Amino acid sequence: MSKQDFTPEEINAWIKLYQDTNDEIALETLVHHYKKLVESLAYRYSKGQSHHEDLVQVGHVGLIGAINRFDVSFDRKFEAFLVPTVIGEIKRYLRDKTWSVHVPRRIKEIGPKIKKATDELVNTLGRSPKIIEIANHLEVTEEEVLEAMEMGQSYNALSVDHAIEADKDGSTVTLLDITGEIESGYELTEKRMILERILPLLSDREKEIIQCTFIEGLSQKETGEKVGLSQMHVSRLQRSAIKKLREAAQNADQDA
Structure with missing residues (x-):
């Protein structure tokens, strides 16, 4: 499908069509239209490093999630909702992947707050605060503060x-x-x-179809010729894969 420019009204029409009917052409059109934007957002955080492809795929998960959740009745452009959604998905992926050991999310969230709390307490108390004072300031336990400080040493390996x-x-x-x-x-x-939360749900063949149609930008016919399947078979596999991705993206958003 050739790339073309759409007005905000046309974008909303494609989104509404997909949300109401699960029309695969509508989804494919939107994914192709925003492919370059997703890639540029992924590059902002990968700088072309080896995990760039991973971030692009994560970005596409964010794109599909944004398409599912966008309310076309709002008086704003879809891009204003899409960009922070994709960035948020990428940041969550990086946050979960850049810790050297598994750390509970609550402890990860406390870590960045400790320095700010310490600075504020130093200004208030005129001295370095005690652990219990930091804990009270953050409304957490002393054990959580100590664990966050210890786990912070495991963040971003040397x-x-x-x-x-x-x-x-x-x-x-x-x-x-x-x-x-x-x-x-x-x-x-x-x-x-x-x-990891998404791709294991797909079969090897479904992954191949998604790679060809959404990442490489091939049409269903071109994909069929590449992998040795009929266009009808490609379409059926694509619908199955997208359904799994959409449900997983919705579940991930609810768990976040």
């Missing part, structure tokens, strides 16, 4: 360029210098890792 010592000649030794060589297969595996 870069392989981090200097850890110097050799006898005074040269810096980094983690990379003492790390074994990575198998090329690891990088391929990493690139194929996608949103």
Whole structure:
């Protein structure tokens, strides 16, 4: 499907059509129309690194969720709702993926508040606050404050360029210098890792169809020729995959 410009009224019409009838052409039209926007938002947070493809796929989950939830009766453009929705999905993914160990969400949320609370209490008390004072200020327990402070040390593992010592000649030794060589297969595996809450719901064939139609931008006919299936079979698999993604996106939004 060729890319074209739509007016806000036409965008709303496509969204309304999909919300009312689950029309796959309407969804495909919207996904193709906003493909570049989603990719640019993903690039803002990946800067072209190896996880860029993952963030693009996460962004598309946000796009589908936004299409499902947007109220066309509101007097605002869909983009004003879409952008923060996609960014929020990407940030949630990064937040969950950038901790070196599993940490409860509540503890993650307390962590960033501790420094602000400490600064405020220093100004009020004229001294460094005690743990119990920070806890009372944040209305949490002392144990939660201590756990958040400890877990904060596990956030964002050290870069392989981090200097850890110097050799006898005074040269810096980094983690990379003492790390074994990575198998090329690891990088391929990493690139194929996608949103864990969503992709496991799809069969391998459904993943392939979504990759071709929504990520690579192929039509159903072109996808069928590429994977060796009829256009009707591709359409059926695409509908099945989108239904699973839509339901999973709605559930994820409710759990957030």
